[in-house]
Amino acid sequence: MWWWLAAGAWANSVCTPEGACFSSINQAMTGTTGALSLILTAGDYVELSEVLVPPDRELQIEGSGVVVLSSATGNVFRVLGGLTLRNLTVAAPGDAVIRALGGEVEVRECVLLTLGLVGDGGILYQQGGSLTVADSTFLDGLSFGDGGQIFARDATLLLQRSTFTGGFSRSGGAVALEATAEMQAAISDCRFERGTAVSDGGAVSIVGPVQLTVTDSRFDENRASRGGAIAVGGGDGAALVVRSSSFEGDEGTQSGGAIHVSSGSATVSTSTFLSNRSPSGGAIAASGDTLLNLNLLCRNDADEGGALWFGPGVHTASNNRILNNSASALGGAIHVSGGAVDLWFNDLLSNRATQAAVMSLVSGGPSPSSAVMRYDLVGWNTDASAFDGTGIDEERNLFYGNAGLLVGLHPSDLRVDPMLTSYDSGADCDAIVTNYSYYGPMRDPFGTLDPLPTERDRDGSLADIGSFGGPGASVRAWQDNDGDGVPAVLDCDDDNAGIRPNISHENEIWYDGIDQDCDGRDTDEDGDGVELPLDCDDQDPTRFPGAVELVGMGDMDCDGFADADHDGYSPPEDCADDDPRIHPGAAEDADPLLDRDCDGIGDPIGPLVRRGCADGRAGVALLGLVVIARRRRKVHRRK
Numbered sequence: 001m002w003w004w005l006a007a008g009a010w011a012n013s014v015c016t017p018e019g020a021c022f023s024s025i026n027q028a029m030t031g032t033t034g035a036l037s038l039i040l041t042a043g044d045y046v047e048l049s050e051v052l053v054p055p056d057r058e059l060q061i062e063g064s065g066v067v068v069l070s071s072a073t074g075n076v077f078r079v080l081g082g083l084t085l086r087n088l089t090v091a092a093p094g095d096a097v098i099r100a101l102g103g104e105v106e107v108r109e110c111v112l113l114t115l116g117l118v119g120d121g122g123i124l125y126q127q128g129g130s131l132t133v134a135d136s137t138f139l140d141g142l143s144f145g146d147g148g149q150i151f152a153r154d155a156t157l158l159l160q161r162s163t164f165t166g167g168f169s170r171s172g173g174a175v176a177l178e179a180t181a182e183m184q185a186a187i188s189d190c191r192f193e194r195g196t197a198v199s200d201g202g203a204v205s206i207v208g209p210v211q212l213t214v215t216d217s218r219f220d221e222n223r224a225s226r227g228g229a230i231a232v233g234g235g236d237g238a239a240l241v242v243r244s245s246s247f248e249g250d251e252g253t254q255s256g257g258a259i260h261v262s263s264g265s266a267t268v269s270t271s272t273f274l275s276n277r278s279p280s281g282g283a284i285a286a287s288g289d290t291l292l293n294l295n296l297l298c299r300n301d302a303d304e305g306g307a308l309w310f311g312p313g314v315h316t317a318s319n320n321r322i323l324n325n326s327a328s329a330l331g332g333a334i335h336v337s338g339g340a341v342d343l344w345f346n347d348l349l350s351n352r353a354t355q356a357a358v359m360s361l362v363s364g365g366p367s368p369s370s371a372v373m374r375y376d377l378v379g380w381n382t383d384a385s386a387f388d389g390t391g392i393d394e395e396r397n398l399f400y401g402n403a404g405l406l407v408g409l410h411p412s413d414l415r416v417d418p419m420l421t422s423y424d425s426g427a428d429c430d431a432i433v434t435n436y437s438y439y440g441p442m443r444d445p446f447g448t449l450d451p452l453p454t455e456r457d458r459d460g461s462l463a464d465i466g467s468f469g470g471p472g473a474s475v476r477a478w479q480d481n482d483g484d485g486v487p488a489v490l491d492c493d494d495d496n497a498g499i500r501p502n503i504s505h506e507n508e509i510w511y512d513g514i515d516q517d518c519d520g521r522d523t524d525e526d527g528d529g530v531e532l533p534l535d536c537d538d539q540d541p542t543r544f545p546g547a548v549e550l551v552g553m554g555d556m557d558c559d560g561f562a563d564a565d566h567d568g569y570s571p572p573e574d575c576a577d578d579d580p581r582i583h584p585g586a587a588e589d590a591d592p593l594l595d596r597d598c599d600g601i602g603d604p605i606g607p608l609v610r611r612g613c614a615d616g617r618a619g620v621a622l623l624g625l626v627v628i629a630r631r632r633r634k635v636h637r638r639k
Helices: 025-030 616-638
Strands: 036-047 051-053 058-071 077-079 082-086 089-092 098-101 104-108 111-118 124-127 130-134 137-143 150-153 156-160 163-165 175-178 183-188 191-193 204-207 210-215 218-220 223-226 230-233 239-243 246-248 251-255 259-261 265-269 272-274 284-286 289-293 296-298 301-304 308-310 314-318 321-323 326-330 334-337 340-344 347-349 352-355 359-362 370-374 377-379 392-395 398-400
Touching: 025 036, 025 051, 025 058, 051 058, 077 082, 098 104, 104 124, 124 130, 130 150, 150 156, 175 183, 175 210, 204 210, 230 239, 239 259, 259 265, 265 284, 284 289, 301 334, 334 340, 359 370
Parallel strands: 036 058, 051 077, 058 082, 058 089, 077 098, 082 104, 089 111, 098 124, 104 130, 111 137, 124 150, 130 156, 137 163, 150 175, 156 183, 163 191, 175 204, 183 210, 191 218, 204 230, 210 239, 218 246, 223 251, 230 259, 239 265, 246 272, 259 284, 265 289, 272 296, 284 308, 289 314, 296 321, 301 326, 308 334, 314 340, 321 347, 326 352, 334 359, 340 370, 347 377, 370 392, 377 398
Antiparallel strands: none
């Protein structure tokens, strides 16, 4: 507890850079005019009353060493002018650390916390003006209003390289942003963890025309009713942009495990959503307009919309990897309720649901649901039919290994193995690879259509299927680092120009540990699926264990000897390798023309003689057989 520290701890330790010292910050403020800079040496400090910074003044305080600053009562600072804090730990016993009304506040390299339940802005309240927080930590913070740690209304906000842990409020467990006119806010390289909101936004909430951009930030284990991490609402003017950020283990107990958008718009790109949970939209639930590009949504869970839940609005998702999500009811990957959805160049793999493992569509009140699908890879979605509902317009997609489809496939669709290079749905989400083979069906698949499709990849070629296809694909995926003419997504070694998929097959050096032609084979030269030493001839695809042997073709099934009829004997001992009834040791029958035991001797003729037969013609025939039999014996003896 900070507030009971003795005031005597100040003892000539509040000084200006010029050497003038004071017993407290308040004394320094009253004893000077204009801008004031103070240095606090290491120690614990208690201000007996809040420090007021008037509109015409600027106060800068920097700690030297470990400095703990607090107030005996109420706020530590009330700011109408300008305040900069650097390298301090500041705590308030029962109100905000900073309450700024129209002033400009900067907090750098500080730790801020409060120890009581307060109104809006549990640690920092900013009304108008501007707030900059950098390289700082906000701990706890309890608000019975909005913004467990920061509340900003109609103020310019910048949060950089800071951590927000354990805030609690009605909305915005860590940060609540509210605007009556357009307001600019930015969060970069920050971490929000274990924030809780009773209503909206376990980490961050937006109400009104706030333009918030979030980049390179993490949101872990935050919780709220709507939007476990971020909630957007309060009118059409709200706009959220998220780039290169991660959301993991967040929960929306009503909707939007990570992000909930009830109005306004959201653009989310190059971000990851892992293991988030909500009844509606395990990762994202949106009723405003949304644009999703180049995201990974993996192992999120919901009742409806394991990854995504779309309500009224226009929603576009392109070049996303939507993998291993699940829904206990509808839409393992996506659920649409009254929205219009465009899905282009996505990977929809290994999702599952009780009904509609890929996507479900239901009417959302007066708004019909619709979906357009183009160039999507849809594979291995299980436990239910792939789709449910009407209003799906799809063509030029690839479907493989899914449960029963309740929509008719367009004639342009492919239903073949996509030939992914190393896809493993059981791997950790960030280790799942959906790259595809240069030689497979996903590369330039629709070159025979008339007219040709207009969509192109980044290199100008016909568009590929899946998350690496089309003009919005990852720039990095289409770079050619080794200059061999093959982009990274199709090159199994983009740092070596001597290794590329369009190299001559004759340049492959087998069994050297290097796949020179990127066909996925270095130890199976003939491509029959069997490697040395099990394959007795790795240059002949017709010879491998289990192959069907043909007469005269030698050992084809690699069991050590040729035996086409599988009677246990091989030529030359087996004199008829196409007939399992003929082999050494077989029992002879009454046919004198058939040598069943391969001993070179004809069959006995006795059983063919009819006793008491007076027919002369029969006798002549019998004599002929005897002559034939004798001739056969002579021939075999000569051999």
